[in-house]
Amino acid sequence: MKTAPARPEAAPAPAPPVRRARARRLLMCRPTTFEVSYAINPWMDPAVPVDAALATAQWERLYRLYLALGHQVELIEALPGLPDMVYAANGATVVDGKVLGARFRNAERAAEGAAYLDWFRAHGFTEIHDPLHINEGEGDLLTCDSFILAGWGFRTAPEAHREVEAVFGRPVIPLELVDPRFYHLDTALAVLDGDEIMYHPEAFEPRSRALLRRLFPDALLADRADAEAFGLNAMSDGLNVVLPRAAEGLARQLAERGFNPIGVDLSELLKGGGNVKCCTLELRAPALGQ
Template sequence: MSGRTPAAPVATPRRLLMCRPQYFDVSYSINPWMDPGKPVDTTLALLQWEYLRDLYVRLGHTVELIEPLRGLPDMVFAANGATVVDGKVLGARFRHVERTAEGPAYLEWFLRHGYRDVLWPDAVNEGEGDYLVVGRKILAGTGFRTDPRSHAEAQEFFGLPVVGLQLVDPNFYHLDTALSVLAEDQVMYYPGAFSPGSLAVLRTMFPDAIEASESDAGVFGLNAFSDGYNVVLPQAAAGLIEALKARGFHPVGVDLAELLRAGGSVKCCTLELR
């Protein structure tokens, strides 16, 4: 421990963008979680997603919706659609051809809703899948999806320090599957997802962080959303739930098991409109 006492958790209302999983399916495989040979229950996925959306509203957040497009089964994972900081929108350019049309679809939503400081990126980045905002810094993942050259692009556009982190385990292919921001100075993460150098950076930056077990990380317990007090995460991550309670947070467990078939959970479904 660093000896510094973290600030008491305080909830702050957020504006969130989500996408109904109307066309959700696993018809291709671009991560280790996806198996097109296993049937998907779209009705169940929709019910689980609706519970998450309604939970956000009950917690005091504003949820806006983008219309899903036929043929884009992963569009439900709104976090990948862009990165929004100070009203500035960095669009997403996807690595895999199966998802490339999602980037323009999300960018069009922002333009239609009055956002004017918008950048279409030169380098591949997969939105808040790999860009996580902590206070006035951005943690930026790379290794499987986002091109490290995009980190400089994001820093120049947002005018905030960008800290690159190397992911090394393909099961945690986006930063938001391996690390979750709890508050402006607090995070939780799975050490096994990171290269030795990146793990050393995290331990230097966040000496009081919650380090997740392999089992909690394996049920996507780190793919969570925090408003500074309420932490919404997969209910199967029992160890993280207890660790969060011990730090004064209010963990709220949910079941998004059907969406996990595509390698996504709470945070993947949630894009914050800062």
């Protein structure tokens, strides 16, 4: 009697890579003047009340979390009449110690650009560039190892991309956003580590979507529910990924890839159209040897 040949055992799933956290230098702004008194994105509704005390308590928990994770956090004072200063990521872009200021599209936020540049001048930054074209800081300019990913379509002007490339000396990849709910790049895409990213494909114009697939074939993809929970408005230190608690599916995917997802609740600040990353500007030091 012949015996059936043994079936080959399935190869075990590869282990996720070993992740390492790297301490970051961050800039934040307490929401002492935060309110929703105008609407410049689909998330803002002045008719919906904001609990200022709760917004501050949620922000403070994020601030203390960064400190507990070993990050250095510096603070800029919120100015009266500028309720969106809490969204520090929009205030500038800092790469290799160079600062490119922000120039806002909406008049309601225009004065924030100068306020943030004043902070950089007062805190020892020497290579500071006033922007010629509209760019909304790290809201639309996200830095990975090989590129600066540059969102456009709602806020940052395409003309700014050449300026960004000249200031930082890094290749810029333009990515067109097409869904007004994801009006900044940092609501639709996050850099996790090196050239590893996560994003929501439907937020991008088809050619930009194809470009992302080609440049980042192993990217983590967020579904609509997690994207609408602002799950991509996240901050990663290479191991720990701080993101909205409601993005549960995204957190599971991150854990499967060896990251440590940490959920937080910034529901009051979401009423202004921002979350974790919007509240966090990274101050990238000059590379070694520069």
